[in-house]
Amino acid sequence: MSKKRPRGGASCDALAAQLRQLNGATQCDDSAHSTASAGWCGVGLTAEEVARFSRPCLVKSFGPTRQLRLCRSKALVVGVGGLGSPAATYLTTSGVGVLGLCDFDTVDASNLHRQPLYKREDVGQPKVACAVKRLSELVDASALRVHKSEGCDSLETVPGTFSIRTHESGLTRDNARDVVRDYDVVLDCTDNPRTRYLLNDACVLEGKPLVYGASVGMEGQLTVYHHNGGPCLRCIFPEPLDADACDVCSDTGVLGFVPGLIGVMQAQEAIKVLTNFGTTLSGRMLHYDAEDARQFVAKLRGRRPGCASCGDSPTDPSSLDEPTAGKASAVTASCKSAVPSTPADHRWSASRLSTALRHDSRERVVLVDVRTPNQHAMCALPESISIPYETCLADSDALKVASRSLAEAAANAATEASDHGRTLHVVCYCRRGNDSQLAVAALRPILGAHVVDLEGGLNAWRRDVDNTFPLY
Amino acid sequence: MSTRLFVEFTGGLEAIFDNQKQTEQHVATESSQTPQEGVSMRTLLRHLGKQIKKPQDVQLMLAGDTVRPGVLVLVNETDWELTGGIDTMLNDGDCVAFVSTLHGG
Numbered sequence: 199m200s201k202k203r204p205r206g207g208a209s210c211d212a213l214a215a216q217l218r219q220l221n222g223a224t225q226c227d228d229s230a231h232s233t234a235s236a237g238w239c240g241v242g243l244t245a246e247e248v249a250r251f252s253r254p255c256l257v258k259s260f261g262p263t264r265q266l267r268l269c270r271s272k273a274l275v276v277g278v279g280g281l282g283s284p285a286a287t288y289l290t291t292s293g294v295g296v297l298g299l300c301d302f303d304t305v306d307a308s309n310l311h312r313q314p315l316y317k318r319e320d321v322g323q324p325k326v327a328c329a330v331k332r333l334s335e336l337v338d339a340s341a342l343r344v345h346k347s348e349g350c351d352s353l354e355t356v357p358g359t360f361s362i363r364t365h366e367s368g369l370t371r372d373n374a375r376d377v378v379r380d381y382d383v384v385l386d387c388t389d390n391p392r393t394r395y396l397l398n399d400a401c402v403l404e405g406k407p408l409v410y411g412a413s414v415g416m417e418g419q420l421t422v423y424h425h426n427g428g429p430c431l432r433c434i435f436p437e438p439l440d441a442d443a444c445d446v447c448s449d450t451g452v453l454g455f456v457p458g459l460i461g462v463m464q465a466q467e468a469i470k471v472l473t474n475f476g477t478t479l480s481g482r483m484l485h486y487d488a489e490d491a492r493q494f495v496a497k498l499r500g501r502r503p504g505c506a507s508c509g510d511s512p513t514d515p516s517s518l519d520e521p522t523a524g525k526a527s528a529v530t531a532s533c534k535s536a537v538p539s540t541p542a543d544h545r546w547s548a549s550r551l552s553t554a555l556r557h558d559s560r561e562r563v564v565l566v567d568v569r570t571p572n573q574h575a576m577c578a579l580p581e582s583i584s585i586p587y588e589t590c591l592a593d594s595d596a597l598k599v600a601s602r603s604l605a606e607a608a609a610n611a612a613t614e615a616s617d618h619g620r621t622l623h624v625v626c627y628c629r630r631g632n633d634s635q636l637a638v639a640a641l642r643p644i645l646g647a648h649v650v651d652l653e654g655g656l657n658a659w660r661r662d663v664d665n666t667f668p669l670y
Numbered sequence: 671m672s673t674r675l676f677v678e679f680t681g682g683l684e685a686i687f688d689n690q691k692q693t694e695q696h697v698a699t700e701s702s703q704t705p706q707e708g709v710s711m712r713t714l715l716r717h718l719g720k721q722i723k724k725p726q727d728v729q730l731m732l733a734g735d736t737v738r739p740g741v742l743v744l745v746n747e748t749d750w751e752l753t754g755g756i757d758t759m760l761n762d763g764d765c766v767a768f769v770s771t772l773h774g775g
């Protein structure tokens with residue numbers, strides 16, 4: 199009978215050999231921690247760290263020295279949403295020493311499909327507190343330390359421990375530099391341009407590399423800013439554009455796996471930055487399109503000497519754009535900013551509409567849903583006709599067709615209404631009561647003065663009339 | 671004579687061009703240029719501008735005779751700032767991508 203090797207013996211031998219080989223070469227800044235390993239780990243990992251991180255230690259080009267460096271480094275995740283959930287999860291399990299979580303927001307039901315850190319019962323709770331709870335379950339309870347941002351200037355990474363530091367007031371103009379100061383790398387997992395520019399400027403001023411991720415719809419982007427002499431966000435895109443605020447998940451939608459992929463890759467780039475491993479995306483941008491699973495990595499321009507943020511004579515940051523405090527405030531309003539001021543008698547309140555829809559009403563209502571067909575199919579008021587507002591605005595055949603069918607419906611309703619001595623109204627509605635005003639302005643010349651819109655849209659309907667109507 | 675280019679639209683810009691993400695464009699060579707010199711980015715932008723059907727869509731991609739801020743232009747996967755910007759000369763088979771920045775998270 200041949201002698202059996204103990205299971206996993208080859209792995210142990212390889213690790214031991216690598217540790218021996220690295221023994222002499224790694225007595226630099228990490229030597230202070232070597233006492234923790236009681237002498238048997240050449241680079242100073244604790245026994246628990248070896249047990250946990252043997253697999254990355256075995257990767258030839260990564261190895262125990264880099265793992266140790268990762269265990270003793272600090273990463274900040276700003277925005278713990280679709281990108282931040284997976285990024286924070288992988289940074290935690292990968293062994294980063296201090297993980298900062300910065301977000302002021304609370305969990306919304308619409309977050310759950312792409313933010314696997316949160317459960318149904320977390321809805322309404324602060325994201326950061328829920329994230330701490332979930333991430334804590336991934337590490338040893340005895341190793342965990344949780345710190346509030348208030349009152350701790352600089353955290354030491356203690357061998358064998360994992361610290362989470364919370365920044366629950368989010369990123370603001372007043373705190374941005376203080377928030378990023380103690381970290382070795384910052385991950386931009388936010389969801390709006392103003393916070394992204396604020397974070398970029400703070401990272402440049404504090405000399406922190408910034409791992410930028412973004413996703414909308416089926417597409418994602420990833421790059422590393424302000425690292426190894428590479429460009430920052432303002433080198434490529436000098437100013438935030440208001441129009442950019444339009445492309446947000448709450449309006450355009452997003453499929454959960456897209457930020458999932460990008461967020462995991464943000465953790466990947468952050469770990470590469472922290473451990474000086476491989477080739478980061480500094481000076482390059484990865485663009486991913488999930489629809490046909492295509493991606494490319496573009497070569498970006500270098501640092502711009504004239505950049506207002508990282509250039510040779512930077513502008514006083516307080517005179518740069520005026521980012522709004524917090525994450526989502528800039529984008530909660532509808533994007534269609536150029537809404538006409540609609541006269542009050544062209545608008546109905548939700549309760550006015552509710553009264554008109556009652557069985558004993560003296561009024562007959564034709565409801566027109568001017569949202570996108572997908573939103574109409576998802577949830578709509580009963581018996582409403584779908585005419586997307588873009589169709590209403592376009593001087594097109596589609597409008598002619600739509601308005602003909604609407605005019606028909608209105609005429610039928612009018613006949614029926616007059617048969618019963620009732621008056622007819624055409625009520626346009628949308629999600630928030632902005633697009634519906636544009637639709638009314640376009641439809642009145644065609645259909646006449648009995649066209650009105652629902653003030654506040656479906657949000658107001660839910661708030662004032664029917665709280666069982668889905669909120670999205 | 672015309673130059674055959676592969677032109678790609680991403681980040682929502684495809685909506686301006688009938689939701690086509692990858693297109694093939696045949697851009698007429700200007701009289702001042704020999705066919706061997708190809709066409710300039712400037713000529714391509716003019717060529718694309720004519721294909722935008724809705725007037726209100728033009729500003730989503732173009733500003734004046736160039737590309738609006740926030741749209742990254744890549745010539746063969748390289749930032750056009752490195753290839754000569756609007757004066758970059760394009761030849762048969764070159765790839766140009768218009769990448770709109772994403773901000774969602």
Ligand SMILES: [Zn+2]
Pocket residue numbers: 429430431432433434501502505506507508509
């Ligand atoms: Zn810069």
